[in-house]
Amino acid sequence: GIQVEQSPPDLILQEGANSTLRCNFSDSVNNLQWFHQNPWGQLINLFYIPSGTKQNGRLSATTVATERYSLLYISSSQTTDSGVYFCAVGHYGQNFVFGPGTRLSVLP
Amino acid sequence: DADVTQTPRNRITKTGKRIMLECSQTKGHDRMYWYRQDPGLGLRLIYYSFDVKDINKGEISDGYSVSRQAQAKFSLSLESAIPNQTALYFCATSDSTENTEAFFGQGTRLTVV
Numbered sequence: 001g002i003q004v005e006q007s008p009p010d011l012i013l014q015e016g017a018n019s020t021l022r023c024n025f026s027d028s029v030n031n032l033q034w035f036h037q038n039p040w041g042q043l044i045n046l047f048y049i050p051s052g053t054k055q056n057g058r059l060s061a062t063t064v065a066t067e068r069y070s071l072l073y074i075s076s077s078q079t080t081d082s083g084v085y086f087c088a089v090g091h092y093g094q095n096f097v098f099g100p101g102t103r104l105s106v107l108p
Numbered sequence: 109d110a111d112v113t114q115t116p117r118n119r120i121t122k123t124g125k126r127i128m129l130e131c132s133q134t135k136g137h138d139r140m141y142w143y144r145q146d147p148g149l150g151l152r153l154i155y156y157s158f159d160v161k162d163i164n165k166g167e168i169s170d171g172y173s174v175s176r177q178a179q180a181k182f183s184l185s186l187e188s189a190i191p192n193q194t195a196l197y198f199c200a201t202s203d204s205t206e207n208t209e210a211f212f213g214q215g216t217r218l219t220v221v
Contacts, residue, residue, distance in 0.1 A: 041196055041215050048209035098150035
């Protein structure tokens with residue numbers, strides 16, 4: 001089945017810094033989402049982005065489907081951005097496969 | 109109100125007990141899913157249903173069963189709970205078209221002692 005990798009596995013930032021999280025996948029996809037799991041365990045939809053670029057406030061995401069990767073950008077990070085960021089992909093009629101996540105800690 | 113609602117949110121149960129986790133959705137989606145998340149790991153698929161008459165095993169179905177009572181309701185059962193089923197469980201829904209966003213419930217934290 002499709003494999004999903006995320007990097008880096010862990011990231012520590014000072015408040016106000018910018019960061020880029022990466023998601024690589026091993027096959028073509030027609031579905032890709034980014035989630036933020038907060039410290040209470042809730043999964044929050046950030047972006048549905050099988051291709052192209054989207055922005056939402058301080059966050060933006062880009063998926064280059066032909067090269068099998070997606071990037072999540074966080075600018076001017078805040079302590080509330082802490083948590084785990086997951087990429088999940090869907091491969092034509094098959095179910096979502098989640099990556100292992102990137103654990104982000106933003107220090108005040 | 110949340111579009112995807114899971115009950116209970118937290119549960120502690122004893123080894124050998126039967127327990128049911130429930131999921132209901134108001135999005136009108138055909139597809140529903142149950143995932144499990146172990147500490148420090150991503151989500152893994154337990155079961156999924158593409159419509160009321162369709163139930164399919166996922167990656168880790170052993171020890172679990174499901175019931176799709178209606179389009180809006182999908183329940184997960186642990187027939188005889190064991191400690192290594194202690195995990196965070198998520199229900200999700202999506203539309204039946206190919207390119208579609210999935211929506212997740214708030215999770216059920218299950219502890220088997």
